[in-house]
Amino acid sequence: MKAKTSGGRTAGPARTAKAETAPRRLSAVYGAADALRRDAIDREDGDLLGAEEDLIRRYRVSRPTLRQAAALVCQENLLRVKRGVGGGYFASRPDSRAVAHMAAVYLRTRQTRVSEVIRAVEPIRIELAKLAAAGDNEAARDEMRQFLAGERATPDAQMRYRDFLRSEREFGRILGDMSGNKVISLFLLILYDFSGMLGRNEDLYINRPHRVSEYREKRNRLAEALIEGDAELAVVAAKRCAMNASEWLLEDLGAQSGGSAFLHLAGAPPEGDGTTARRPAKERKAAASRAGA
Known part of the structure; x- marks a missing residue:
């Protein structure tokens, strides 16, 4: 029996054979x-x-x-x-930067919000900090010592914005090497690449030298804990870095909108869910003061 085409015509032997060969x-x-x-x-x-x-x-x-x-x-x-x-x-071998970049492009095309990235960074950095402090990669630990020495030798006034971005990516690379976990390290690299695609109005640090200075100070404390191999202190320091970013995000969103509706659309937690981010301003400042102590 001859096969029928979609238009009802009889398919010849050549057409049928071609259709069967393609798969x-x-x-x-x-x-x-x-x-x-x-x-x-x-x-x-x-x-x-x-x-x-x-x-x-x-x-x-x-x-x-x-x-x-x-x-x-x-x-x-x-x-x-x-x-x-x-x-x-x-x-050949795929370059991690190229892989991370494509994943970051994917997130960008899916309208991923800055708030989602900040929330993803926190558990990733905390887990990496815990693994890195307990790790035995002495070569990476030496790199972290050199990184910290370079940071301490560079005053905030001499730290240009591009230099800060490069230092943050370098810190993330060394942190990943110290942790020994390539999977989590790649996730962090993806989020770094996504952050590099943000517009000026979305960036938490551009034209805000006081934020760069405060973040560098907390990041240096994290580096110290990693070098000393103190996992507990490293986790605390990583959480403090993440808390800063969350506070600044809400501050920027509030300044842009002046209302809670925009915060909710941007992915901030709704009121009444018990998170630090939605506490009254006075309570948030007190919590930040305690964490920086």
């Missing part, structure tokens, strides 16, 4: 891509997987199928293809 071709491409991906992950960065002819025989696929599969794996930054003399298929 098999895609399956072959994905299968070759899986094989390429596994081989690339098992090798070191820059290692030769083989020449094109070698891989065609190894994976038992056609040249067009192999090239389509290679294009997919190249998009993942796991493969690099070089044509001509000395060419071939080489293992």
